[in-house]
Amino acid sequence: MVEITKATLADGREIIYFDDTPHTDRVLEDSRDLPQVTPASEMRRDPLTGDWVAFAAHRMNRTFMPPANENPLAPTLPGQLPTEIPSPSYDVVVFENRFPSFAMGMEDYEEDVDEMGLVPRKPAKARCEVVCFTSDPELSFKDLPVSRIRTVIEAWAHRTSALSALPEVAQVFPFENRGAEIGVTLQHPHGQIYSYPFLSPRMQAIVASSQAYEGDLFQDILDKEREAGTRIIAETEHFTAFVPAAAKWPLEAMVMPNEYAADFTELSSAQRDDLAALLKKLYTAVDRFFDGVEKTPYIAGWNLAPADPTLRGDVRMHLQLFSLMRSPNRMKYLAGSESAQAVWINDTTPERIAARFKEVWDA
Amino acid sequence: MVEITKATLADGREIIYFDDTPHTDRVLEDSRDLPQVTPASEMRRDPLTGDWVAFAAHRMNRTFMPPANENPLAPTLPGQLPTEIPSPSYDVVVFENRFPSFAMGMEDYEEDVDEMGLVPRKPAKARCEVVCFTSDPELSFKDLPVSRIRTVIEAWAHRTSALSALPEVAQVFPFENRGAEIGVTLQHPHGQIYSYPFLSPRMQAIVASSQAYEGDLFQDILDKEREAGTRIIAETEHFTAFVPAAAKWPLEAMVMPNEYAADFTELSSAQRDDLAALLKKLYTAVDRFFDGVEKTPYIAGWNLAPADPTLRGDVRMHLQLFSLMRSPNRMKYLAGSESAQAVWINDTTPERIAARFKEVWDA
Numbered sequence: 001m002v003e004i005t006k007a008t009l010a011d012g013r014e015i016i017y018f019d020d021t022p023h024t025d026r027v028l029e030d031s032r033d034l035p036q037v038t039p040a041s042e043m044r045r046d047p048l049t050g051d052w053v054a055f056a057a058h059r060m061n062r063t064f065m066p067p068a069n070e071n072p073l074a075p076t077l078p079g080q081l082p083t084e085i086p087s088p089s090y091d092v093v094v095f096e097n098r099f100p101s102f103a104m105g106m107e108d109y110e111e112d113v114d115e116m117g118l119v120p121r122k123p124a125k126a127r128c129e130v131v132c133f134t135s136d137p138e139l140s141f142k143d144l145p146v147s148r149i150r151t152v153i154e155a156w157a158h159r160t161s162a163l164s165a166l167p168e169v170a171q172v173f174p175f176e177n178r179g180a181e182i183g184v185t186l187q188h189p190h191g192q193i194y195s196y197p198f199l200s201p202r203m204q205a206i207v208a209s210s211q212a213y214e215g216d217l218f219q220d221i222l223d224k225e226r227e228a229g230t231r232i233i234a235e236t237e238h239f240t241a242f243v244p245a246a247a248k249w250p251l252e253a254m255v256m257p258n259e260y261a262a263d264f265t266e267l268s269s270a271q272r273d274d275l276a277a278l279l280k281k282l283y284t285a286v287d288r289f290f291d292g293v294e295k296t297p298y299i300a301g302w303n304l305a306p307a308d309p310t311l312r313g314d315v316r317m318h319l320q321l322f323s324l325m326r327s328p329n330r331m332k333y334l335a336g337s338e339s340a341q342a343v344w345i346n347d348t349t350p351e352r353i354a355a356r357f358k359e360v361w362d363a
Numbered sequence: 364m365v366e367i368t369k370a371t372l373a374d375g376r377e378i379i380y381f382d383d384t385p386h387t388d389r390v391l392e393d394s395r396d397l398p399q400v401t402p403a404s405e406m407r408r409d410p411l412t413g414d415w416v417a418f419a420a421h422r423m424n425r426t427f428m429p430p431a432n433e434n435p436l437a438p439t440l441p442g443q444l445p446t447e448i449p450s451p452s453y454d455v456v457v458f459e460n461r462f463p464s465f466a467m468g469m470e471d472y473e474e475d476v477d478e479m480g481l482v483p484r485k486p487a488k489a490r491c492e493v494v495c496f497t498s499d500p501e502l503s504f505k506d507l508p509v510s511r512i513r514t515v516i517e518a519w520a521h522r523t524s525a526l527s528a529l530p531e532v533a534q535v536f537p538f539e540n541r542g543a544e545i546g547v548t549l550q551h552p553h554g555q556i557y558s559y560p561f562l563s564p565r566m567q568a569i570v571a572s573s574q575a576y577e578g579d580l581f582q583d584i585l586d587k588e589r590e591a592g593t594r595i596i597a598e599t600e601h602f603t604a605f606v607p608a609a610a611k612w613p614l615e616a617m618v619m620p621n622e623y624a625a626d627f628t629e630l631s632s633a634q635r636d637d638l639a640a641l642l643k644k645l646y647t648a649v650d651r652f653f654d655g656v657e658k659t660p661y662i663a664g665w666n667l668a669p670a671d672p673t674l675r676g677d678v679r680m681h682l683q684l685f686s687l688m689r690s691p692n693r694m695k696y697l698a699g700s701e702s703a704q705a706v707w708i709n710d711t712t713p714e715r716i717a718a719r720f721k722e723v724w725d726a
Contacts, residue, residue, distance in 0.1 A: 027443060044609040045609060046607065046611075047572065047580065047584055047608075047609070048569050048572055048584075048607075049565060049568040049569060050566070050568055050571070050572050050582070051568070051589060051609075051706075051707075052609075052612050052706070053609045053610070053708075053709060054706065054707065054708045054709065055708075055709050055711075055712055056708055056710060056714055057711055057715075087573070101438075101700065101708040110640070113591070113608045113609075114590075114591030114593060114608070115586075116584075116587040116589070116590075116591060116608060117583075117587065118580075118583060118587055118608075119609055120583060130588035144483055173699070173700070173704055175700075176699070177698040177699050179443075182697075182698055183694070183695075183696025183698055184698075192699065193542045194699070194700055194706075196704075196706060200704035200705055201704070201705035201706070202703070202704045202705050203704065205411070205413055205414070206411050206412060207408065208413070209411055209413050213471040213646060217410065220480075220481060221410055221411075221479075221481060224477070224479040224480065224481055228476070228477030228478070244409065244411075245407060245410075245476040245477070245481075245482040245551060246407040246408060246410070246414075246416045246476075248410040248416050262480075299698060299699050299703055301699050301703035320703055321576050324700075324702075333545050333546025334545075334697055334702070335545055335546055335547075335662060336538035336539070336555065336557070336662050336664050337464065337536070337538075337557060338538070338566070339687075339697070340536075340538060340664035340683055340685075341536055341563035341564070341565050341664065342414070342418065342563055342564035342705070343414075343415070343559060343563045344414075344417065345416075345417045345418075345419055345464040346416060346417065346418050346419070347418075347420060349419055349420055
């Protein structure tokens with residue numbers, strides 16, 4: 001059982017504790033004198049590509065690699081400087097990002113950039129949240145006990161439900177960036193939940209593919225992958241982990257439920273248990289993937305069905321976990337082809353990636 | 364006048380010299396005993412996004428930051444180890460990449476990955492070329508005299524014409540990656556020309572936007588940008604340099620001809636002269652952009668109209684030049700939102716970028 005406690009930080013942001021062990025020390029008051037960050041997030045649509053781009057100039061000043069004694073994601077211990085979490089302990093905690101890319105509370109406007117008539121702009125309204133996986137700054141997601149991963153899933157489900165219900169939100173995107181190699185500014189184990197006021201280019205493409213496909217695209221992908229077998233990493237009662245047949249990254253894995261589910265809210269308790277155990281094994285394998293690399297840098301992102309009820313049926317939830325690491329000392333850079341044209345070149349093959357996953361799976 | 368000389372390297376690859384000064388020392392024989400690289404490039408279509416991904420496993424072993432005396436892009440001087448360029452001098456030289464992402468010469472096949480019926484795969488047929496801007500390894504593009512930049516444009520035009528004529532090629536993409544910060548493996552000043560057997564996701568989006576627009580999208584963007592003025596960097600007789608109103612990167616500039624041109628082959632001699640002078644100023648400003656940074660890492664990519672004659676009219680050529688540098692000591696990382704969902708968050712604004720360009724333009 002997870003106990004949920006809500007409170008408010010000094011500047012009005014929401015904080016939500018998800019406790020799977022008894023805590024009697026919840027501190028609901030934030031003692032800090034915290035200056036309000038005025039979000040100035042704006043979004044503009046590129047007339048050439050049709051993509052929305054978000055501008056968050058207030059993020060220029062965000063916290064960057066603070067010393068350990070200023071870890072803003074640690075619990076606030078008696079006699080120490082207050083952190084973002086007023087309580088002296090927590091299991092899993094979620095709070096609104098102090099430097100959000102998308103934020104609420106801006107004044108409404110909807111106009112064209114310089115009256116261009118070509119580049120619409122408006123406030124980038126949605127919410128960005130931080131999810132602390134554990135109060136121990138030394139752990140990684142894979143080090144959490146399965147029961148704690150289960151609590152993280154509970155938190156994801158809670159937030160997906162709450163954020164999807166906001167009229168501004170079109171898509172909820174829980175993800176984790178891990179590793180200084182990809183620019184992570186805080187080493188404390190945590191993920192983020194972005195919500196977008198539009199469908200991301202990836203989600204738009206998935207919806208279009210799914211709608212254009214006769215039948216259940218996701219079910220057929222799973223069935224075909226099982227039939228082929230060469231890219232399957234692991235199968236459990238409720239989930240399958242595999243390397244996509246057109247993987248873009250030097251390390252990539254996908255996790256998909258064996259039966260349709262739009263997002264975390266539609267997973268049964270048994271499915272959540274099953275997923276928690278599978279994620280622990282998968283993330284462990286990621287850290288065994290490269291010889292001599294104890295912490296593989298990675299990005300893990302959950303593709304969840306759009307909030308729009310008419311589109312929900314088009315997308316089955318799936319995790320995309322990938323790394324830019326090519327070998328123990330070399331990273332893949334997103335250079336001209338990837339960054340400028342969005343054409344990915346992969347120097348390995350999905351089958352090799354899967355073979356390596358299977359090699360280290362039970363190591 | 365540019366004199367064009369073609370020759371063949373030891374492993375059969377084509378090399379083409381573009382000389383704007385007299386050379387009497389062209390060496391047309393490559394003395395090396397060069398083992399043939401068997402290209403194994405394959406492309407597969409992602410069933411979820413519809414994007415083609417290229418697999419080039421043979422690239423895993425490509426040359427990585429060789430010591431200066433093994434610079435493969437230097438001319439071959441008497442008594443020294445032979446390089447990729449057999450001649451002892453050159454002005455601008457183009458040759459086929461030894462480790463290409465897209466290559467010709469693979470056996471034809473067109474089938475499904477593991478008979479999935481969902482993931483088509485076939486050889487990734489097209490050509491990838493290297494363009495050496497100068498024989499001096501210490502220079503950058505911006506250091507070239509305008510007359511030499513003019514020769515580079517001549518080379519781009521020549522190669523665009525030749526590559527577009529290949530039946531396998533759908534799009535030609537000349538670009539330069541500059542800086543170790545973005546993974547450049549050879550410091551010698553050079554660019555690349557990729558050709559793609561499909562339209563890149565960016566080009567597909569541009570074609571779709573252009574077709575859906577009533578009127579001339581590119582002309583209207585230019586007109587509106589001039590009217591607004593706030594993002595214009597420089598205007599010349601034939602070209603305009605500006606910061607796109609929805610710029611994705613912390614430093615970004617676009618250069619577009621004032622009148623329609625599909626690609627370099629359609630530029631008059633006067634337009635090429637004008638462009639060469641403008642590029643020298645623009646690239647110089649890029650290296651003045653960040654205080655204390657002498658070599659700003661950047662990606663410069665030319666969006667050229669598709670090879671398909673029925674689509675050429677939809678796209679006006681334009682340069683996209685951008686940097687992942689946010690400030691002298693900080694890079695932008697493409698983390699979860701950008702890499703996993705293709706949603707860009709920019710921590711500055713296009714207007715600030717343009718103001719900075721104008722500040723350093725005549726410095």
